[in-house]
Amino acid sequence: MSVTRRRVVALLVLVLAAAPVLAGSAEAQAPAGPVKVGVLKLTSSAPIFVGVEKGFFKEFGVEPELVYFQAAAPIATALAAGQLDVGATGLTAALYNIVLGGEKLWIVADKGREWPGYPLVAIVVQKELWDGGLRSIKDLKGRRIGVTQLGSTFHYHIGNILQKEGLALSDVRIVPLQAMAATVEALKGKQVDAILVPQPFPGAVEAQGFGRIMAWAGDLYPWQIAAVFYSDKLARDRTRAVAFMKGYVKASRYYHDAALVQKDGRPAHGPAYEELVEITAKYTGARPEIIKLGFPFQDRNGRLLVPDIERQMAWWVANGFMKRPLPLRSVVDTSFVEEAVKGLER
Amino acid sequence: MAVERVVVADRTAFLRRPDHRVVRALALLGLVLLWELVTRTGWVSPLFLPSPSGVLAEGLDMARSGQLLVHLLKSLQRLAWGFGVGALAGVGVGVAVGFFAMAEAVVQPIIAATFPIPKIALLPLLILWLGIGEASKVAVVALGVFFPMAINTYAGVRQADPLLIRAAVSFGAGRWSVIRKVVVPSALPMVFAGLKLGAGTALLLLVAAEQIAADAGIGFLILQSGNLMETTQLMVGIVVLSLLGVASYWALGALERVVIRWRHT
Numbered sequence: 138m139s140v141t142r143r144r145v146v147a148l149l150v151l152v153l154a155a156a157p158v159l160a161g162s163a164e165a166q167a168p169a170g171p172v173k174v175g176v177l178k179l180t181s182s183a184p185i186f187v188g189v190e191k192g193f194f195k196e197f198g199v200e201p202e203l204v205y206f207q208a209a210a211p212i213a214t215a216l217a218a219g220q221l222d223v224g225a226t227g228l229t230a231a232l233y234n235i236v237l238g239g240e241k242l243w244i245v246a247d248k249g250r251e252w253p254g255y256p257l258v259a260i261v262v263q264k265e266l267w268d269g270g271l272r273s274i275k276d277l278k279g280r281r282i283g284v285t286q287l288g289s290t291f292h293y294h295i296g297n298i299l300q301k302e303g304l305a306l307s308d309v310r311i312v313p314l315q316a317m318a319a320t321v322e323a324l325k326g327k328q329v330d331a332i333l334v335p336q337p338f339p340g341a342v343e344a345q346g347f348g349r350i351m352a353w354a355g356d357l358y359p360w361q362i363a364a365v366f367y368s369d370k371l372a373r374d375r376t377r378a379v380a381f382m383k384g385y386v387k388a389s390r391y392y393h394d395a396a397l398v399q400k401d402g403r404p405a406h407g408p409a410y411e412e413l414v415e416i417t418a419k420y421t422g423a424r425p426e427i428i429k430l431g432f433p434f435q436d437r438n439g440r441l442l443v444p445d446i447e448r449q450m451a452w453w454v455a456n457g458f459m460k461r462p463l464p465l466r467s468v469v470d471t472s473f474v475e476e477a478v479k480g481l482e483r
Numbered sequence: 484m485a486v487e488r489v490v491v492a493d494r495t496a497f498l499r500r501p502d503h504r505v506v507r508a509l510a511l512l513g514l515v516l517l518w519e520l521v522t523r524t525g526w527v528s529p530l531f532l533p534s535p536s537g538v539l540a541e542g543l544d545m546a547r548s549g550q551l552l553v554h555l556l557k558s559l560q561r562l563a564w565g566f567g568v569g570a571l572a573g574v575g576v577g578v579a580v581g582f583f584a585m586a587e588a589v590v591q592p593i594i595a596a597t598f599p600i601p602k603i604a605l606l607p608l609l610i611l612w613l614g615i616g617e618a619s620k621v622a623v624v625a626l627g628v629f630f631p632m633a634i635n636t637y638a639g640v641r642q643a644d645p646l647l648i649r650a651a652v653s654f655g656a657g658r659w660s661v662i663r664k665v666v667v668p669s670a671l672p673m674v675f676a677g678l679k680l681g682a683g684t685a686l687l688l689l690v691a692a693e694q695i696a697a698d699a700g701i702g703f704l705i706l707q708s709g710n711l712m713e714t715t716q717l718m719v720g721i722v723v724l725s726l727l728g729v730a731s732y733w734a735l736g737a738l739e740r741v742v743i744r745w746r747h748t
Contacts, residue, residue: 210710217530231712238530238714288711312615312696313707328615328696458711 171202175212175221178421181249181433185225186420188388197380216242216368224366230288230458236468241369243470247441249363251355252434258354259339262331267349274302281310283320283329288458290362291333298357324348337427361445382477386439393437438478533715541715557699565624566685573629577636602627603691615696627688628681635677639670675739682731
């Protein structure tokens with residue numbers, strides 16, 4: 138290649154790269170590199186997996202790239218540090234504290250709720266205590282309860298369940314054990330009396346015989362446990378942000394119709410159910426029969442329970458895990474999901 | 484007779500090591516100022532690196548609410564037990580192994596085999612044996628202190644000048660008298676070196692132990708603040724740890740000067 142030709146090519150590349158900027162608001166089809174999505178390898182990430190596998194994101198011109206994490210809080214940190222564009226995971230005190238610390242990120246859509254009739258997180262007690270008559274939340278008074286971390290969704294959930302039953306968080310001893318596997322081990326070793334763990338752990342504990350599921354936490358206290366978050370950078374890139382959301386809402390509808398519909402209190406799976414199980418098994422690395430234990434509930438259109446976000450912040454503040462509450466509009470933005478739903482119809 | 488003075492340049496001047504006390508203070512101050520500057524100008528977000536003034540304010544806040552004291556006392560209590568038990572056992576074993584051939588034959592291979600195990604790796608095992616309460620936390624700190632103490636004391640005892648021992652014996656000293664009056668005093672400098680090593684190890688293991696199933700302590704504070712993304716609080720914990728390290732080194736140095744007076748006068 139001659140020098141001049143190389144120069145011409147370089148100029149062409151430059152012009153092409155600048156084209157979307159020059160064109161002002163480019164069409165949704167204009168790709169600008171992959172959208173990095175931080176997820177956990179859990180059943181509750183299924184809508185994201187579906188969107189990737191079925192090409193729903195690509196349909197709207199967005200190239201997703203999955204980045205796997207081990208816990209929810211680091212996803213929020215990576216998002217604030219600009220290493221991710223989208224996070225899809227549990228709502229923790231860490232996430233709110235990041236925004237309180239001056240970084241920007243946006244809670245934009247539903248990514249899973251604790252809901253009656255949809256098993257997700259269970260309260261599991263030691264088999265011997267269960268046999269000895271520890272069968273209700275009130276019996277947990279004075280007991281040691283194992284969770285992954287302080288400030289985690291499990292911490293929030295048990296605190297609210299206790300309050301609903303007339304107890305306080307200080308009536309029990311919350312023992313943070315850092316990892317889910319360690320939490321299960323602590324119950325096995327009788328170092329805690331009860332634990333909160335998500336599926337498939339409760340099923341596995343009962344199968345091994347050292348614990349009993351006392352209750353499904355969602356039956357006792359429903360709440361917006363997980364959400365989709367946008368980095369500030371993606372939120373500013375309106376076209377791309379809405380395009381991603383269109384793909385997500387489409388995946389969300391597919392997920393809802395396949396796995397969440399109930400008839401007379403019993404699950405009535407849609408025709409795509411087997412495919413959904415297969416996709417989830419492929420991405421989580423779990424066996425299909427474990428996946429079939431249950432899919433968590435979420436809104437068909439990915440709409441968020443906005444008042445619950447306010448309730449969560451108030452609880453973290455009241456219990457000393459957050460300095461002060463944030464104004465809702467500094468952390469929640471539902472305009473993307475609304476625009477996407479409007480643009481999709483049905 | 485006239486004395487002719489010849490000025491000779493000290494050609495070993497480069498070997499002199501002046502104290503530069505002012506430079507020492509300025510270096511530390513400069514680092515803190517640079518840190519404050521970096522955070523003030525907004526180059527680094529306060530979430531990822533809280534400013535020193537913010538850390539100080541948060542620390543004062545936590546001290547006023549009594550929260551910091553709860554964590555500090557809990558950690559100091561664990562340190563005192565772990566350090567005390569580990570140091571006493573280490574000195575005892577070290578003296579015995581250094582002095583009695585039989586004890587050396589029995590214990591030395593055992594120490595050689597167990598010393599290289601990183602004590603953190605034993606933490607899960609200790610939790611299984613002793614539960615998630617105080618015992619396992621104290622035990623891991625004690626183990627971490629025991630080994631440097633035992634090994635240093637042993638080396639110190641072995642280094643005792645045979646001539647001094649012989650002299651003591653020829654003046655009619657018994658076995659215990661020799662240990663008490665010759666062997667232990669000559670081992671003391673090594674014992675103190677072991678104590679200082681042990682103090683660092685003890686802090687390290689304490690923080691690790693407090694990150695599992697604790698509900699108070701500096702290690703717990705650091706982990707919890709990290710989990711909650713309260714980075715300013717996290718930094719307070721780290722600064723307290725640094726101060727604890729400096730304080731223990733200084734206290735041991737002061738104790739050393741009192742105990743081994745002959746060495747410093």
